[in-house]
Amino acid sequence: MTATAHRSAKTTTSTLMLKSDGRPPWYTPDGKNLPVYMVGIAGGSASGKTSVARRIVESLDVPWVVIISMDSFYRQLTPKESRQAFENNHDFDHPTSFDFATALRVLQDLKQGKATHVPQYDFTTHSPSKETQHVYGASVVIFEGIFALYDPTILQMMDVKIFVDTDSDICLARRIKRDVAERARDPLGVLQQYDRFVKPAYDGFVRPTMNNADVIIPRGLDNQVAIDLMIQHIKRQLDERTATIMRPVLVDRYCSSAGLRDTLVTLPQTNQVRAMQTILCDCSTLRDDFVFYSDRLSRLIIECGLGQLRLDKKTIETPTGLPYQGYELSSVVTGVTVLRAGGVMEKALRSVARLANYGKILIVGDPKTHEPRLHYAKLPPSIMQHRVLLMDPTIVSGANAMMAVRICVDHGVHEESIVFLSLLATPQGVHAIQTAFPKVKIVVALLDPHIAKDDLLIRSGYGLFGDRYFGTEC
Numbered sequence: 001m002t003a004t005a006h007r008s009a010k011t012t013t014s015t016l017m018l019k020s021d022g023r024p025p026w027y028t029p030d031g032k033n034l035p036v037y038m039v040g041i042a043g044g045s046a047s048g049k050t051s052v053a054r055r056i057v058e059s060l061d062v063p064w065v066v067i068i069s070m071d072s073f074y075r076q077l078t079p080k081e082s083r084q085a086f087e088n089n090h091d092f093d094h095p096t097s098f099d100f101a102t103a104l105r106v107l108q109d110l111k112q113g114k115a116t117h118v119p120q121y122d123f124t125t126h127s128p129s130k131e132t133q134h135v136y137g138a139s140v141v142i143f144e145g146i147f148a149l150y151d152p153t154i155l156q157m158m159d160v161k162i163f164v165d166t167d168s169d170i171c172l173a174r175r176i177k178r179d180v181a182e183r184a185r186d187p188l189g190v191l192q193q194y195d196r197f198v199k200p201a202y203d204g205f206v207r208p209t210m211n212n213a214d215v216i217i218p219r220g221l222d223n224q225v226a227i228d229l230m231i232q233h234i235k236r237q238l239d240e241r242t243a244t245i246m247r248p249v250l251v252d253r254y255c256s257s258a259g260l261r262d263t264l265v266t267l268p269q270t271n272q273v274r275a276m277q278t279i280l281c282d283c284s285t286l287r288d289d290f291v292f293y294s295d296r297l298s299r300l301i302i303e304c305g306l307g308q309l310r311l312d313k314k315t316i317e318t319p320t321g322l323p324y325q326g327y328e329l330s331s332v333v334t335g336v337t338v339l340r341a342g343g344v345m346e347k348a349l350r351s352v353a354r355l356a357n358y359g360k361i362l363i364v365g366d367p368k369t370h371e372p373r374l375h376y377a378k379l380p381p382s383i384m385q386h387r388v389l390l391m392d393p394t395i396v397s398g399a400n401a402m403m404a405v406r407i408c409v410d411h412g413v414h415e416e417s418i419v420f421l422s423l424l425a426t427p428q429g430v431h432a433i434q435t436a437f438p439k440v441k442i443v444v445a446l447l448d449p450h451i452a453k454d455d456l457l458i459r460s461g462y463g464l465f466g467d468r469y470f471g472t473e474c
């Protein structure tokens, strides 16, 4: 799924995912990923929680933010409750209307940076939709809803807790307008529901959670001063966190191959391999030759990578009728390519192995900062049980590779089940991956210390592999 900008209509679905480009691949000095920052926003119905959440997202202007609405976690009604709901006679404002266990599971997944599935809710039918929304790649998570500051476990997960306090007459007026326009209600019904359930529940359950808030924003979106102060606070906290992170390029400037761990496997440097590498590194090599030798080297590295996969013993019967003590792969293998250059290695993998599962990840460098951004990730749903051959022809700073590994791990793949295959890697890049993911096996054809650095962008001996292979060099 892509984790790009998306704004869903509130009528049919309540999860609002504004924008996410995947988690940044940067790490703290002890190899940990940046902690996910969580904001809780509670308040009465139509007080402006969603509007405040959106304003915060716009002002933060960071690419890894999702908004999760509590509306996603309204529980399924019984047939009797459903009939009552259509008569405006069901209490949707009591805490028991929500499935807090699922809300907690989703928030815990996101807090750990994992991919998760968020239920969707249809206000017109008063029931959860069949589809769930796959959410991945959040560094900042905003959880908003009338009971966002209610559950003690959820409260503990929040880095900052906000309560939007808007005059109840204003809330009612907005709610009538919104529910008629967006939730297929009639004004009288909205009023009945408000008197019977919404107002008493606000006074009894929602308003008291104001005590759990760090900040109260009177008048919601109209209170620009309070919102600005809040945004400054969040920005400061995010900056403090980013101050401790390590960008591979800077960290590993002085790294040499001597310091690398034994999770790195280098292809035996036969004369053929040396000659092929020379052709690939030679800037005068013609494209046809570059393609031919990249394909050839890819097949060798794939064979080497397949050789790293664990085997189980298997006894078979030979055509002579005698038993043979053999082996078979211990688990299903998935090939995951980091597009676009990784596609070259997928071609090689398909030519030597008969795998049923393939995944694709598209990471594109930000034009200004060169920081990697996730544009697309499509992985088999059962990937967490598989061994994964992750393929990208070059590891330079290690940033893309780390992000690709992170995406697999966040989708439930065990770190030790990943083998990263590359034709050429810098010691700096390998070191960066090993620091963050000590259990990932890295198989490369050549360790190339000849990198050229130009600010954040560093280039390896191959130059820009994808452009040379696909003939898109400028």
Ligand SMILES: Nc1ncnc2c1ncn2[C@@H]1O[C@H](COP(=O)(O)OP(=O)(O)O)[C@@H](O)[C@H]1O
Pocket (backbone or CB within 6 Å): 043, 044, 045, 046, 047, 048, 049, 050, 051, 052, 174, 175, 178, 219, 220, 221, 222
């Ligand atoms: N300050 C405001 N002025 C005018 N309309 C507003 C303001 N804040 C919110 N609204 C409108 O009120 C309705 C409810 O706001 P919303 O932010 O969705 O509230 P909540 O998430 O608390 O239910 C929406 O239609 C929204 O556009």
Ligand SMILES: Nc1ccn([C@@H]2O[C@H](COP(=O)(O)O)[C@@H](O)[C@H]2O)c(=O)n1
Pocket (backbone or CB within 6 Å): 044, 045, 046, 071, 074, 085, 092, 093, 122, 123, 125, 126, 127, 145, 146, 198
């Ligand atoms: N089927 C439903 C479910 C919920 N409601 C009302 O929604 C309100 C919460 O949503 P906000 O966006 O306003 O926070 C809540 O007060 C419920 O009464 C509903 O009407 N129908």
